[in-house]
Amino acid sequence: MKIYKFSIAIAMLCAPIIAQASTYPNKQVNIVVPFTPGGVTDAMTRGLADKLQEKLGEPVLVVNKPGAGTVIATNYVARSKPDGYTLLMAASALSIAPHLYKSTVTYNPEKDFSPITLVAAVPHLLVIDSRISAKTVSEFITYLEKNPNQATYASSGNGTSNHLEGELFASLSDIEMTHVPYKGSVPGLTSLASGDVSMMFVDVAAAKPFLDSGKVRALAVTTAKRSKQMPALPTVSESGLPKFDAMPWLGIVAAAGTPKEVVEKLTEALKEISVDPAITAQFSSMGLDPVFNSPEEFSTFIRDENNKWAGVINKANIVVE
Incomplete structure (x- = not known):
């Protein structure tokens, strides 16, 4: 009987989350940018937000939270409610900052976020x-x-x-x-x-x-593949250092525990946006390569980035506080 009552209690707690996921979105979605207004990341995110608003049918606004090498914004989203209404335009610093700013970073890049998709490579x-x-x-x-x-x-x-x-x-x-x-x-x-x-x-x-x-x-x-911006230029890896692969990137994540249905809806919308001619033209004018991958692929990518830059930072003994 106790087990039965416990199961009912769990179901009652989960019911609102499931219901919210099935109707997502039904209010404004915010994309937090960890940089000041006016920069490339901010401008790119605003263009993306306009397209995402068309797909979702609800307002999608950009919220700037600069400071501390992206840590302020990233900590904020990691602690936000996992409902898909607060997203982060994460940068490469997501997997770098924890190894540089050890006294101020309160998030784990592999555990505290639900990856949605990569958005752009910054060759x-x-x-x-x-x-x-x-x-x-x-x-x-x-x-x-x-x-x-x-x-x-x-x-x-x-x-x-x-x-x-x-x-x-x-x-x-x-x-x-x-x-x-x-x-x-x-x-x-x-x-x-x-x-x-x-x-x-x-x-x-x-x-x-x-x-x-x-x-x-x-x-x-620096990227593993040649850039669309300068396709005739070889990569570092094909030009003498085969293990060199460094791709500054931008991608969207939500707080860990965001319902799967919400992640899937955002992923599908962003997949369509990634091939929109207006977006690809905007990215090209900013020196960005549009990128899209699945949440699972993005999760693996974040893990690999975390391990790679931890090794580089520790070997060089780089500390920034």
Whole structure:
């Protein structure tokens, strides 16, 4: 009898969740962006929100919660009600921040979220000072081996994705390199163009003016596959470092425990949006590659990213507090 009563109690508790899932959405959906308004992620999310609103039939608004290297927004969504009405436009930092900001991160990237789908890849380029004669990654590694004083790379700050990409490059090429952090990509690129450093990993949009000027040269893209933005450019992995794979990304997650029916509805809507010509054109203009995968694939991807960057950060002993 006690077991029977307990089962009824559980059923009564679950009933509202099941009912809400079956009618989802019936009110406003918020997508939390961990960056300030006006940036690429914010603009991309607003375009996506407009399309998602058309699919869901309810308002979809963007809420900006910047700060602490995306930690404020990510902690917020991890603690939100798991009903699909509070989503996070997660960035690569989801799997990086826990290993950098250990005193402020309260979420576990693998346990505290229900992955929906990847949304965009943010291809980074390996760019070098154009006065260096190397035309390929292999030639550049040989150059650094012969000129160890030139083994320097710029980043847009400690703990950023291009900092970690530099550490991954140094580890895989077995070259001791000096990291020179700047306050943003443009100052780093300016320093590279002036010959103060030898290389930098940076997004296509930021690099383009410097590439057009001829002051820096792109050798490869960081992603496992060639980028739609620069399809003629080889990947780092096919150009001398076969284990190199670094894809800055953006994707949508909800709080862990979000009903399966809600996750499926969001996934299906975003799958259709990912091939919408207006969205693909917008992404291309921002230097982004549209990406779509299933919640299961995204979950595996987050786990792999977590393990990879934990290894890089721990090996390089990088701490940002």
